[in-house]
Structure formats: structure tokens, C-alpha cells
Amino acid sequence: MSTRRSTLQGLAAGALSLAAGGTWSQDDKSPVTILVGAASSMDFTARLVAEQLRETLGRPVIVVSKLGAGGRVALGELKRSAPDGRTLMFSTSSAFAIYPNIYNKLDYDPVADFTPIAGICWFDVGVATGPMTGATDMKQLIAWSKAQTAGAVYGDAPGAGSSSHFVGIAMALATGVPMAPVHYKDSGVGIIDLASGRLPVLITGTSPLVEQHKSGRIRLLAVSGQQRSPLVPDVPTLREAGVNVAIQNSAGLYGPAKMPRELVEKIYNAVMPMLAKPDVRDRMAGQGMAPSPMTGPQLAASLADERKRFEALVKASGYVREDA
Template sequence: MRLQTTSRRRALGTLAAGALALAGGRAGAQDDKSPIRMLCGISAGSGNDFTARLVAEKMREVLGRPVIVENRPGAGQRIALNELRRSPPDGRTLMLCTTGPFTIYPHIYARLDYDPVRDFTPIASVASFDVGIATGPQMKARTMQELIALARADKSFAAFGSPGNGSLSHFVGISMGLATGIELTHVPYKDSGVSALDLASGRLPMLVTGVSQMVELHRAGKIRILAVSGGKRSSQLPDVPTLRECGINVSNTTTCGVYGPAGMAPELVRRFSAAAQLAVQGPGPRERLARYLFEPAPAGAQELAALMADESRDFARLVKASGYSPE
């Protein structure tokens, strides 16, 4: 979900102070020039991977230390998270991660091998992205309203694909069903390429997944993105309305943040947070993030922790309302 506008303004207002802190004394731990590992739980070439490299580039410049991105994909980012959890809190291992493993997973898995609050240190929010709802050219629906009408009239159209059980996309689909009063059938996919092929061929009536994964197919006319899940239209898809604009009271946006293991020194967190936020400031980073339909979302450690707490409460209610059984 998206950070509140007031929080963003507050965060932006503190960046100057953060920059001064970065330029301050470098005694003790601040003189450490050892490499920093930036873990990423998504494969290379993804929007998350790109964001991790963008942040690493600026942190390398500001901190005067090598920052090396290491991809550890698998298990919905949990492989990388567990590596982070086991790392010492000396600032030499960080991670770029979406909020889902902290705010959704506790409510859908009966057992997790980490504690989403006690085992990690939120450092900074850096970017956000929306989920898109798409259909294929075989479908008669040209708008989200028409797609919902088809699903209401014929159960064979009341199915949606997503990247998998427990993903944000999965719960956006569940939210759509609750908001419209339609029982939508979830079809989880492990391979995004297969889901896109099924959508384009008409075997799948609806796909809910990250906008960046569908935008090129949409522009090529092979699928149609009918709506986005965020609170406002994407700057890269200005003609695609939000779900709320379509009369469906659903709004969800994923936030990417930088995290460390539990127990990091507050001064180290402040320095890393300021550097990470600087990475997404200005027109250059905005344009680079826009290639993946990501938006800058800079905010400090406290704002990120508050966002995570709010999201966790929201998803607890949603999971209960949906009747979803923890795995």
C-alpha cells in the first residue's frame, strides 16, 4: 500500500538534514570501507533488481564503500530474507525487499521461519509500484466494468491468474471479488510467461500481476490492461484508470524498502536511510524507475515501519474476510 502524502512530505523535508549527517564525522564504524552486500530476493532483470542497483549505486557514491547487489531469488523472497536475518548487524548486509513478506505472509502461512518485526531493521522506503488487471484480445470486454459484467453473468469468466498464492496480486484479486460481490476463482502461476500466453489466447479471462510485467504486451496489443490498483493513474499508462475510478473500491500499491538485520546501530540506520532516499530523488532516478513503471517513494525508517504496521493490520482483516486458510 502507498505511503500517505503527508509522510512523504515529512520524509522529503528531512533529506537535507540527512545529507548533512552523511557529510559529518566518520569516526568509528563510519570509517568502515568494507563492501556492503545488497541482497535482492527477485531475479536479475526485474524491477526490484533494477531498484536495488539504483540504490546501491547512490549508496556507493555517498558512503564511499562498495555496494554489491546479490540476487537470492526463491520462496517469495524468503531465501534472501533468511540470509539477511542470519547476518550480523554491522551494516555489511542489507536487502531491497517489498513489504509483502513482512505484512502479508504472517497472515497466510501457519508457520514462518522468521519474525517480521523482531528479526529485521527497516531502513528506508525507496520506490512503489502498482498491480495491473488485464484481459486478452479474445475477450469482448474493453473496460473493467464490462469485464466484471461478463464475470457476473458467466462463471467461466470469473477467474483470474496471479504470480502465486499469497502474493499481493492474489489478494488484489480477492479484494476485487469482495468489492463486487463476485466469487472469483484464483489460478496461481509459477511462470509469468505461461500466464501471459493463457491470457492472450483466451484460456485465462483475467490476469492480476505487476504492471511492469504486462506493459510491453499491452503496448503491442497482445493483451489489454484495463485498470491499475494504485491510488492514481500510472504516469506511463495515463489512459488506464484505477480500480476506484472503475467503481471498484480497491486500492493497493507495493512498496520497496531497504532493510537490515535486527540490532543495527541507530546512527548507521540514519546514514544508510539518508543515502538510500537520495538514490531516488530528482528527475534522473524518476525517469530510470519509470522504465519499470516504478515510482520514487522516499521515506525514512520510522515511516517505513509505520507503513508496514498499517499494511499488516489491513491484510489481517482482508485475509479473515476472504476466508483464506493459512498454508
């Protein structure tokens, strides 16, 4: 009888825990997992978020890399998770704004299958050149590109469908200079080819370009965002350099669909104080990121706007959709 009573009490406690899933009970110390679908700066910033949540929530928070298919592997796991706040994901906006416009079939709905919780930061990509062009600014680079009778090319990393790829597409449309992409999965290989003179232009995350830019081996001519990068404040934006293109990514915290509003607000309120900490801002700046705090609804609205802009860009470019 005592065993049966213990079992019933355990089931009742479990039911109460589930019922309280929208707010988490005070003594609930089960771990929170933050999935990351991309390496490098995304993993780095996800760990800053984990530190903050660990501190404010007083419970274990771990970061788990689920690399593959441009983050879609991690998104699939998030989609299948319970909406109890124990599985979250730190992701760029690409999966929600670019992918729906370039793939014929996705195994997720970018709106219905997820809950935007908090916008954390923004980051851009850089446009760099090397000894092949001799250009010291965007005006000279465009003139060099126009003079290439065989057609100009540019490298992009991390490859087809990335924001780097679409910055190149947008530049070609804005300048009227056709430019064919060469896709690199890794920015390091692209930088080697750029510095050695095998590649005329490379468009990739600003952070990997900075050291080589400062050493003089390559020249970072412009950044793609609406504001200058905190990493290289002396480098103009594309618009400042005379090319009417502004593309920057956001990165934020997401949960599965149907998370209770109270739980979303609890996590949002727990993570936001980090963006006011000078050391956190400095560490983010070292990765080429700047704080961009947004509530869940604000993040959702930003993604909707970004999807529309990429839809127009994809149509204008004649980009051929692929199967996911």
C-alpha cells in the first residue's frame, strides 16, 4: 500500500509540476538546454546567455551544439521539444527570414513552430579585397569589377544561401555589375585565397577579417549593416561607401511553439540585464556583435519584416530555390 501511495504522490507531484510549467515552481532546478546550430560567434554568445540565465534563474543552463544543415538540425530538435522552457535555442535570423525564401520545402514553419523570446544582438558581414584588385575603397572595387571582361566573382562564407551570399547579390543589383559567387564553407580558406591573390573579393563575417585587415594583408572596404561595426568603427557601411545595400543579421533566443506567455516573460526578464553589463558588451563587440534588445513580439515583427525584404531580393535576383 505504501508503495502505491508513493507512486500516486509522485504522479500528483509530476502533474503539479507540469501544470506549473508556465512559471516553473520555485524548487524546480532541472537543467535548461540552449541549442546552437552554428559554430563560432553564435556558440560564444549563447554561452553569455547561459551564464546570465544560470545566475538569475539559479538553475543549470547548458549549451549544446547541434551543427548541420545550416542550423536546421537544431531547429528540428527545438520544434519537437515540450514548451516548458527546458529546451531553448540561440539562433541567427537566417533560419526564419532567409531559408523560407530559398528552399522549396522546409520541415518547419518559421512562424507557427517557434516562440520568439528575446532579441539579443545584431551583426553584419564585411566586404574585403586583396592584392588581385588593388582597390582601396568601394568605388575603386566597382570600377575594377566593371573592367573584368570575363566577369567579376566574389567569394562568400559560409556559402550558398547565407547572408554573405545575399550581400553579394544585393551589391550586384545595386551597382549593375554582374558578380558570380564562389561559395566557401569556411571563411578561413576564403581569407587565404583572398590574401594570396587567388580571389578578388570575399564577403564573410566581419570578425574573421579584422586581424588580416589590420595587418595589411587584405583590405576591409565596407560592412553591410545599417551602422558601423564595433570591431572596425573606421570602416564605412556600404551605404556610406556609395552602395545602396544594408543587410544585417539579428540573433535571438527562441523556444518551441505554444510556450506560456508567463514563462516567455520570465526568461526574457532573466536574460535582458546582461545587455547592460559593460563586460558583456565588450565581449560581444570582440565577436563583431552589438546589443539589440527586443521583446518576443518585437523580434517576431523584425523577422516578418526581414522575410519580406529577402523575398523581394530573392525574386529580383532570379535565385533558384533548392530543396532543403
